[in-house]
Amino acid sequence: MTTAELTKADFQSDQETRWCPGCGDYAILSAVQGLLPELGVAPENTVFISGIGCAGRFTYYVDTYGMHSIHGRAPAVATGLVAARDDLSVWVVSGDGDALSIGGNHLIHSLRRNVPMKLLICNNRIYGLTKGQISPTSERGKVTKSTPEGSVEAPLDPISLALGSGATFVARTVDRDKAHMTEVLRAAAHHPGMAVVEILQNCPVFNDEHHIHVTDKAQAAINRIELVHGQPVRFGAEGERGVVALPGGGLAFGDAADAIIHDATAADPTLAFAINGLGDPMTGPVALGIFRNVQAPIWAEGVTARLKASRVGLGDADIDALLHEGNTWTVA
Amino acid sequence: MTTVERNQSGTDHQPEERESVIVRFAGDSGDGMQLAGGRFADATAMAGNDLATLPNFPAEIRAPADTLGGVSSFQIHFASRDIATPGDSPNILVAMNPAALRANIGDLEKGAAILVNEDAFTKRALMKAGYETSPLDDGSLDGFQVTRVSMTEMVTRAAEDVEGATTRDIQKSRNIFALGLVSWMYDRPAEVTQKWIEGKFAKSPVLRDLNLAALRAGYAYGETAELVGTQITVPAANDVPPGLYRNVNGTQTLVMGLLAASIRSGMNLVLAAYPITPATDILHELSRRGGHGVRTIQAEDEIAAVGMALGASYGGALGVTSTSGPGMDLKAETIGLAVMLELPLVVIDVQRSGPSTGMPTKQEQSDLMMALYGRHGEAPLPVVAASTPGQAFEAAIEACRIAVEYRTPVILLSDNFIANSTEPWLVPSAADIPAIDQNLTTEIPADGDFLPYARDERLVRPIAIPGTPGLQHRIGGLEKEEGTGNISYDGPNHERMSQIRAGKIAGIDVPDVEVDADEGAEVLILGWGSSAGAIRAGVRRVRQRGIPVARTHLHHLNPLPANLGEVLRSYKQVLLPEMNAGQLSKVLRAEYLVDIKSHTNLQGRPLRAAEIETAILEVLGA
Ligand SMILES: Cc1ncc(C[n+]2csc(CCOP(=O)(O)OP(=O)(O)O)c2C)c(N)n1
Ligand code: SF4
Ligand SMILES: [Mg+2]
Numbered sequence: 001m002t003t004a005e006l007t008k009a010d011f012q013s014d015q016e017t018r019w020c021p022g023c024g025d026y027a028i029l030s031a032v033q034g035l036l037p038e039l040g041v042a043p044e045n046t047v048f049i050s051g052i053g054c055a056g057r058f059t060y061y062v063d064t065y066g067m068h069s070i071h072g073r074a075p076a077v078a079t080g081l082v083a084a085r086d087d088l089s090v091w092v093v094s095g096d097g098d099a100l101s102i103g104g105n106h107l108i109h110s111l112r113r114n115v116p117m118k119l120l121i122c123n124n125r126i127y128g129l130t131k132g133q134i135s136p137t138s139e140r141g142k143v144t145k146s147t148p149e150g151s152v153e154a155p156l157d158p159i160s161l162a163l164g165s166g167a168t169f170v171a172r173t174v175d176r177d178k179a180h181m182t183e184v185l186r187a188a189a190h191h192p193g194m195a196v197v198e199i200l201q202n203c204p205v206f207n208d209e210h211h212i213h214v215t216d217k218a219q220a221a222i223n224r225i226e227l228v229h230g231q232p233v234r235f236g237a238e239g240e241r242g243v244v245a246l247p248g249g250g251l252a253f254g255d256a257a258d259a260i261i262h263d264a265t266a267a268d269p270t271l272a273f274a275i276n277g278l279g280d281p282m283t284g285p286v287a288l289g290i291f292r293n294v295q296a297p298i299w300a301e302g303v304t305a306r307l308k309a310s311r312v313g314l315g316d317a318d319i320d321a322l323l324h325e326g327n328t329w330t331v332a
Numbered sequence: 333m334t335t336v337e338r339n340q341s342g343t344d345h346q347p348e349e350r351e352s353v354i355v356r357f358a359g360d361s362g363d364g365m366q367l368a369g370g371r372f373a374d375a376t377a378m379a380g381n382d383l384a385t386l387p388n389f390p391a392e393i394r395a396p397a398d399t400l401g402g403v404s405s406f407q408i409h410f411a412s413r414d415i416a417t418p419g420d421s422p423n424i425l426v427a428m429n430p431a432a433l434r435a436n437i438g439d440l441e442k443g444a445a446i447l448v449n450e451d452a453f454t455k456r457a458l459m460k461a462g463y464e465t466s467p468l469d470d471g472s473l474d475g476f477q478v479t480r481v482s483m484t485e486m487v488t489r490a491a492e493d494v495e496g497a498t499t500r501d502i503q504k505s506r507n508i509f510a511l512g513l514v515s516w517m518y519d520r521p522a523e524v525t526q527k528w529i530e531g532k533f534a535k536s537p538v539l540r541d542l543n544l545a546a547l548r549a550g551y552a553y554g555e556t557a558e559l560v561g562t563q564i565t566v567p568a569a570n571d572v573p574p575g576l577y578r579n580v581n582g583t584q585t586l587v588m589g590l591l592a593a594s595i596r597s598g599m600n601l602v603l604a605a606y607p608i609t610p611a612t613d614i615l616h617e618l619s620r621r622g623g624h625g626v627r628t629i630q631a632e633d634e635i636a637a638v639g640m641a642l643g644a645s646y647g648g649a650l651g652v653t654s655t656s657g658p659g660m661d662l663k664a665e666t667i668g669l670a671v672m673l674e675l676p677l678v679v680i681d682v683q684r685s686g687p688s689t690g691m692p693t694k695q696e697q698s699d700l701m702m703a704l705y706g707r708h709g710e711a712p713l714p715v716v717a718a719s720t721p722g723q724a725f726e727a728a729i730e731a732c733r734i735a736v737e738y739r740t741p742v743i744l745l746s747d748n749f750i751a752n753s754t755e756p757w758l759v760p761s762a763a764d765i766p767a768i769d770q771n772l773t774t775e776i777p778a779d780g781d782f783l784p785y786a787r788d789e790r791l792v793r794p795i796a797i798p799g800t801p802g803l804q805h806r807i808g809g810l811e812k813e814e815g816t817g818n819i820s821y822d823g824p825n826h827e828r829m830s831q832i833r834a835g836k837i838a839g840i841d842v843p844d845v846e847v848d849a850d851e852g853a854e855v856l857i858l859g860w861g862s863s864a865g866a867i868r869a870g871v872r873r874v875r876q877r878g879i880p881v882a883r884t885h886l887h888h889l890n891p892l893p894a895n896l897g898e899v900l901r902s903y904k905q906v907l908l909p910e911m912n913a914g915q916l917s918k919v920l921r922a923e924y925l926v927d928i929k930s931h932t933n934l935q936g937r938p939l940r941a942a943e944i945e946t947a948i949l950e951v952l953g954a
Contacts, residue, residue, distance in 0.1 A: 015818065044801045060806050065798035067646060068808025070669050076636040080643025080651065083627050084602050088798050109632040303627060307600045311625035319592045319762035328578045329378055
């Protein structure tokens with residue numbers, strides 16, 4: 001089979017999906033499986049690595065190579081894989097707790113290294129698999145079994161964290177908008193460095209409709225700030241509002257007519273950071289789309305070729321040469 | 333260019349011949365004692381002696397000058413016969429300052445020689461070392477042969493002919509002066525050191541000439557000054573096997589072992605590590621070897637490092653991670669994952685004194701229990717332990733072989749002593765290195781699906797790496813159904829899989845132990861890891877008393893050699909010396925129900941021949 005003939009079915013494993021009915025992870029899985037055939041990468045050259053959590057189950061359902069690893073460590077495992085094999089297309093699927101709590105260290109370091117992998121954060125703002133405790137992205141005041149009096153912690157924003165870590169591709173999308181999700185994932189797939197995509201994901205069981213402000217049609221019309229490279233940053237039911245530059249520096253909401261033009265390729269991530277900081281991620285308005293998409297040196301680029309080249313003809317003579325290095329003497 | 337000539341005629345004294353000598357260089361950590369010792373060891377190796385060295389560094393990079401905490405030392409034991417340890421008590425201590433004297437004097441026996449840099453015994457330095465009066469004058473060194481040399485003055489004078497040398501450079505060459513003097517005292521060839529200086533300072537003629545002048549001055553001082561006493565010579569060793577030798581430490585050999593295994597197996601080597609004493613030099617050494625198909629990664633922490641190594645293994649490379657105790661704690665979860673996945677992984681633990689940060693630069697072998705059992709669930713894995721700097725080469729290859737062929741994480745135990753001490757090494761030949769067969773599955777099975785958790789007769793599973801068409805499959809930390817590898821929470825399946833994983837490890841082909849036994853021996857001395865040298869030397873001492881003894885050493889801690897139980901039961905007494913609180917003895921008592929006597933030591937230094945001798949005599953009631 002040539003890669004041109006691939007279909008969605010080629011990326012569906014025979015394992016039964018086990019998420020709760022209505023879980024946003026179904027839509028994410030379907031979008032990814034729908035996108036993979038068009039990328040022209042054979043299933044055997046694609047690898048999915050996940051951590052632990054509901055989102056971590058993703059790996060079992062995609063008919064490529066895959067490893068369901070341990071909680072938070074998938075980016076590290078993926079980095080090692082890339083170190084040995086830059087000929088593969090490597091995807092990491094993570095939850096908000098997996099990526100930002102236990103695995104936060106690996107996330108920021110793989111981002112600053114720009115390891116060529118696509119990392120999806122299925123953000124349901126809750127710990128799903130462990131049955132509903134706050135996650136690092138839960139809002140202040142959130143009541144859960146571990147926070148009966150409401151969370152006293154400020155949430156972490158994945159987009160801001162990624163931008164601050166030197167990420168070269170940063171985007172946000174939402175599970176209920178398949179077209180948007182596919183478009184963002186497609187751009188991520190084509191990004192040569194590390195791409196991180198936050199996917200607002202519903203957890204009907206433990207955090208139902210937490211993203212209703214961007215998924216309900218009427219509310220979304222008011223709350224979704226669409227980021228499109230080269231286009232004015234406008235939003236509002238009639239597109240009447242815009243993100244505008246303040247005379248003294250900084251951004252604010254203002255008139256559509258004064259809206260700034262979104263430049264995802266800007267070398268300086270300051271504006272992307274500022275756009276993300278406007279509004280309220282929990283209630284809107286909130287920006288969706290590609291915040292940043294820039295080129296930077298890719299970690300381990302060409303390493304497979306170099307390793308291969310250095311290995312040509314390597315044999316016993318090289319071992320002996322190694323063993324005989326330095327001062328030697330002979331005992332008769 | 334000036335050269336140093338050994339004056340064989342000119343003087344009328346004949347060097348006195350000795351069978352073995354122990355020299356300890358000690359000074360402030362900025363005094364270059366490791367360098368002086370290392371050069372002395374190289375010259376000694378080239379002179380054909382057998383030798384063993386013991387570097388001892390402070391944990392601090394630059395402790396305040398002249399304090400006890402800043403003392404760094406290097407001990408070398410060399411002989412005209414096969415030796416096993418860096419020696420217990422030095423015959424001569426070179427003390428570059430009062431703190432070095434104070435920190436080391438306790439290890440000397442009366443009658444030993446002490447060579448001090450008199451110029452460093454200032455009021456201030458004495459005070460910092462905690463001396464109220466100068467030990468050089470207050471009689472506290474009575475019974476030792478003390479030689480006082482004005483080293484600072486001597487190097488300053490020697491530097492007069494070297495144009496452009498700064499005061500600081502001159503001060504820093506004192507170690508080379510001391511090296512020259514001690515080299516004369518023990519009749520070491522100067523050419524080796526001289527060549528080294530010429531190479532090292534090729535780009536800086538001033539430093540080259542300065543250090544050559546200091547070396548020459550030290551040599552000349554020995555020759556002319558009667559105070560130094562007679563020259564001592566130790567003839568070349570005559571009882572070591574013939575062949576090509578090289579002086580190596582256990583870090584170099586371990587790295588060569590990894591490289592050899594990688595070349596032999598045809599697998600790319602990926603080492604990921606987070607810096608930690610005393611394992612860091614493995615990362616350093618391998619990072620220079622890009623040309624050998626090696627990639628090294630300095631990870632963000634030890635968890636990432638082992639994750640990266642596992643990821644590389646998953647991609648078909650030889651994934652290795654190296655660390656010490658605190659890093660081992662962090663890696664446990666990922667090692668368990670590797671047990672579950674059944675992927676090759678080599679985890680190197682260069683043990684140091686614990687718990688917690690413990691004594692980072694000191695010796696211990698107290699991670700054995702952690703290596704054997706330090707994971708949740710039933711997670712057995714092979715454990716291999718290196719026993720000497722030279723043997724670390726074979727141990728590394730063995731760890732790689734088992735990891736690759738049995739698809740399992742392997743813990744390779746080294747330690748601070750093996751990593752840093754040196755010994756002459758009979759250089760092996762590539763042809764003698766065992767083959768390592770990765771044995772990847774590349775074809776779609778004719779009879780249907782690829783079963784990633786099917787088993788061969790050794791219970792080993794097949795591996796297909798990403799990129800292999802048609803064999804896509806998923807692996808993970810959840811329990812798997814036998815054969816298919818699909819997730820399974822079935823109890824009986826889990827029990828079967830646990831037994832299969834355990835059975836695979838238990839069935840690994842490890843060689844039987846060989847026993848070096850005297851006829852009629854009633855006591856067996858059993859060791860593991862770097863206690864090998866001290867045990868060998870201790871046993872030799874007991875044998876010299878005419879008492880028969882048996883000795884054997886373990887390199888495989890899991891699985892244990894098949895004949896071990898029988899060997900243990902065939903002696904009236906078994907003595908097990910180890911540098912921990914008795915870990916292996918507990919394991920073996922449980923395994924074989926043999927009443928093993930334990931000799932333990934947690935003093936942060938290698939075991940000594942004398943304490944082994946005493947322990948054996950005690951066990952025998954002799
Ligand atoms: C080392 C470790 N600690 C804790 C857990 C338990 N655990 C499993 S998933 C999870 C949190 C999952 O939350 P998230 O990453 O947001 O994923 P979700 O289930 O919401 O998709 C936790 C704490 C674990 N598996 N491993
Ligand atoms: S608990 Fe929530 S996140 Fe997990 S599967 Fe159910 S709905 Fe999805
Ligand atoms: Mg979650």
